[in-house]
Amino acid sequence: MKISKVLFKGGTNFPGKIALKFDKNILKTVSKNYKVILVTGTNGKTTTTSMIYNMIKDSNKKVISNNTGANMLTGIIACFISNYSFTNKEEKYAVIETDEANVKLITEHITPEIITITNLFRDQLDRYGEVYTTLKKILEGIEKVPDSTLILNGDESLLGDLKDSMENKTLYYGFNDSQSSSKTIDINADAKFCKKCKAPYKYEFLTYNHLGKYYCDDCNYKRPELDFSVDKLEDLSSEGSLIIMDGQEYYINQPGLYNIYNGLCAYSIGKTLGIDKSTIYNSLKSQKSSFGRQEHINIEGKQVKMILVKNPAGYDQAINTITLDKNKVNLAVLLNDNYADGRDVSWIWDVKFESLNSLDLDKVMVSGIRLYDMAIRLKTAGLPREKFEICENQDALLKSIKSCSQNTVYVLTTYTAMINLRRFLNSKGYIKKLW
Known part of the structure; x- marks a missing residue:
């Protein structure tokens, strides 16, 4: 071992x-x-x-x-x-x-x-x-x-x-x-129909996606x-x-x-x-972050908060969480399409990236194998293109993070992009324990 x-x-x-x-x-x-x-x-x-x-x-x-x-x-x-x-x-x-x-x-x-x-x-x-x-x-x-x-x-x-x-x-x-007053399930939510009779569910309240106090009238x-x-x-x-x-x-x-x-x-x-x-x-x-799940990493004074995202439901919740931060922040978005991520990245169009517009953003860094797909999605969501930085490799991403004028950097990353970034940061001495 x-x-x-x-x-x-x-x-x-x-x-x-x-x-x-x-x-x-x-x-x-x-x-x-x-x-x-x-x-x-x-x-x-x-x-x-x-x-x-x-x-x-x-x-x-x-x-x-x-x-x-x-x-x-x-x-x-x-x-x-x-x-x-x-x-x-x-x-x-x-x-x-x-x-x-x-x-x-x-x-x-x-x-x-x-x-x-x-x-x-x-x-x-x-x-x-x-x-x-x-x-x-x-x-x-x-x-x-x-x-x-x-x-x-x-x-x-x-x-x-x-x-x-x-x-x-x-x-x-x-x-x-x-906290939500909505009782109407989103069009992109999962499991919208009753597993018994296939009628649409109704809700006394929703928490997120299709989770909540559900019932079927039929x-x-x-x-x-x-x-x-x-x-x-x-x-x-x-x-x-x-x-x-x-x-x-x-x-x-x-x-x-x-x-x-x-x-x-x-x-x-x-x-x-x-x-x-x-x-x-x-x-x-006293629970601490675990292995890329809201893990905090210090990179020369920049507080990098890494959040694993892998599907629309989890991504929406990650976005909702970081929008609770009312300070000026930086954002890095990494998208890979390796086997462990899922080869089909069309799911990013079901994510409510539009909600990121409520953030006070200083810089938006885009990286990963499918960085251009993600850049197009973020541009379509209305994020200001003048704040984009396209980082075609990890060295470029690290350089961009170091040059951020604000200390907080949220990194939204799919699984293999997270693994690769952690391994890279370990080789640079920013992460002491790889596993």
Whole structure:
């Protein structure tokens, strides 16, 4: 494992690939004595996994996690191998982020204590297809483990009937408050039609995209009763959120509605595991950014805030979050179309880039493999073209960031562009820990 990290600057998948060649059932062996919490869904997996991991660790329990985001079968095997001991047989926890299509590969060998699904949005259509296909992939895995407890996003209409259709014990979390007064779902939102009768959903309130307190007038399908809830949104800023959950005030040390969902999911699992409220409170309050997810990097006095974006729903929430910043800022937008990003970049036309016009922008830097596609989209959105800087490589982007007159730089980046930029900044000494 150590050698692979030196040779491959990571080693998060390589040991798993080698192990599978020797034993196709290796995962069952190396995961023995672990209570596994499996985290899957479209958005929020890495941050939610980190939050749950920290809660368990802060409660003085032994816990491991694939916190680099290596969430395919080989990466998950590598995580267990790197923590494997022939002699230590004490009970431990493993909080494992899992790619949606890999759930069925994991549950072939492991029966998790808990499986949580964060949400389902259109993402990498060339790989997953529509949200209904993604749900089917996940359910194929859950069907193998009827003894696992499901903790699901109740505001996600695609999950609302699983309590009745699956054998598993099922608990739901969701919002009982929303800052939005709109009850009309956006034309580009996902899952707009009832999964039972195909009539359009109606909403008592929306949080974002298709999430919210939904119901169907035609067949009476509606949001299930919540076991855990956000009862009030007290204050949302560009640094974090103050909220009320189950009658107690909590501070989520990550900004945006989507991170409140992540925090609520982690809270729900923490409560289910019996972790006390004070530990949960302190853990959420001190939560640090994880691996390109609102990670803060200092580049010669410039505060670079890196935000991973990969689909319209998540991108819109990232934009809404940074528009909470009322100071003059710089913006860098990176778009790649490698396999892990999705080859089809037409989804950027479903993102509400027009909302960026409310920012007090000093400079707009555009980079990545598909930088010209992104530049056209931003120009069409109305961003002032005289503020654009086209950065055709990472050296040009770094030079542009260093020359910013304002200290805050928001970087909105797709997955492989984020990985490449972090590796480049590591080589320059601005990031000390690559993985």
